[in-house]
Amino acid sequence: MKPFAYVRPHSVEEAAEAHAGRPGSRYLGGGTNLVDLMKLGVERPETLIDISRLPLDAIEELPDGALRIGATVRNSDLAAHPLVRTRYPVLSQALLAGASGQLRNIATTGGNLLQRTRCPFFQDTSKPCNKREPGSGCGARAGGTDRDFAVLGHSAHCVATNPSDMAVALTALDATIRLHGADGARTVPAADFHRLPGVRPAEDTVIRPGELIEAVVLPPAPAGLPxxxxxxxxxxxxxxxxxxxxxxxxxxxxxxxxxxxxxxxxxxxxxxxxxxxxxxxxxxxxxxxxxxxxxxxxxxxxxxxxxxxxxxxxxxxxxxxxxxxxxxxx
The missing domain is CATH 3.30.390.50 (CO dehydrogenase flavoprotein, C-terminal domain)
Incomplete structure (x- = not known):
C-alpha cells in the first residue's frame, strides 16, 4: 500500500478546506470499500481525511415530516431505525440485503453512496479499464466475460454496474443528497447523483472535487405506505x-x-x-x-x-x- 498522510478535521468546513488544499485527497468514513481498493492498488490517495468523528451520525425527523440521515450513520443503525422501518421499509430492506452484519456495522450512508463498482476489470490493475485508467479500454468490451454487466445506459467506454442496494431504494423514494464543498452547500436528487458512463466513466457521480456528503433527506411519508x-x-x-x-x-x-x-x-x-x-x-x-x-x-x-x-x-x-x-x- 502506498504511504499516505492522515488528517482528522473537526468540522465539515474544515474537512472541505483540507480536501481543497491537498491534491489527491480522499474522505474516509467506514472505509469498507476505500481501504480494500487501496490494498488492490486501485485507489492511491495522497491524503486520507477522516470524517468518521464529525457530528454527522444523527437520524432526525424534520418539522415537515421528512427524515434527515447524517452521512456517517451506520447502515445497521439506519436499517433498524423505527421511522425507517415503518415509513420507508424499502430502504430498510435494501440495507439488510446489501452486506453482512459485520460490514453494515461499519459502512456509512455517505460511503455506501460513493462505493465503486465491483467490476473485475476495474479491480484488477493488470487489466484495461477506462474507469480506473481513462483511455486504457474496457476489458469487458474487449471480449471479457460480460454476464454481470449493464444492459441499460452503457457506452462503448464502460459497461460496469453500480453496486449499491441503498442507492436504488433512495432513488425510488425521491430522496435528496446534501453536499458541502469549498463553495458552500447544495442539494442533488438521489436519482441524479450517479452518472451514466458516456465518454467519462471514471466519474461515478456528479459530486464536485472536494465535496462532502453531509446528509440524505427522505421526503415525508405516512406509516404503512406500500x-x-x-x-x-x-x-x-x-x-x-x-x-x-x-x-x-x-x-x-x-x-x-x-x-x-x-x-x-x-x-x-x-x-x-x-x-x-x-x-x-x-x-x-x-x-x-x-x-x-x-x-x-x-x-x-x-x-x-x-x-x-x-x-x-x-x-x-x-x-x-x-x-x-x-x-x-x-
Missing amino acids: SAYRKARDRASYAFALVSVAAVLELSGGGQVRHIGLAFGGLAHRPWRARRAEAELLGTAPTQENIGRAMDAELSAAEPLRDNGFKVALARNLACSVLKGLVGPE
Missing part, C-alpha cells in the same frame, strides 16, 4: 445484485396508481429510475396486464451484451412480482 425491495443474486447472501427492484406505490380510493417510484439495480452504471414505466402506470389500475405493459415499455431500451440478455426478462419478472405484491390480490 414499498418493497427485492434482489436477485447468484447466492442467497453476501452477493451483489444481478437485478434488484425498489418500488413505492400509492393508490387512490378508486384503485388507480396515484404515485409510483420504481428503480432498478444491477442494470446500469447508476440506479435506473424507471420513468417510462411510471408514466405508463400513473392513473391506471395496476393490473397484471398494465404492469407487464409498463415494464415492456421501460425495458425496450435495453441493449444486452453477449452473455447478459437474461437480465431483461429477470428485471421484468422481478418488477412485476414486486408491484403485484404491493397491490395485493385483485
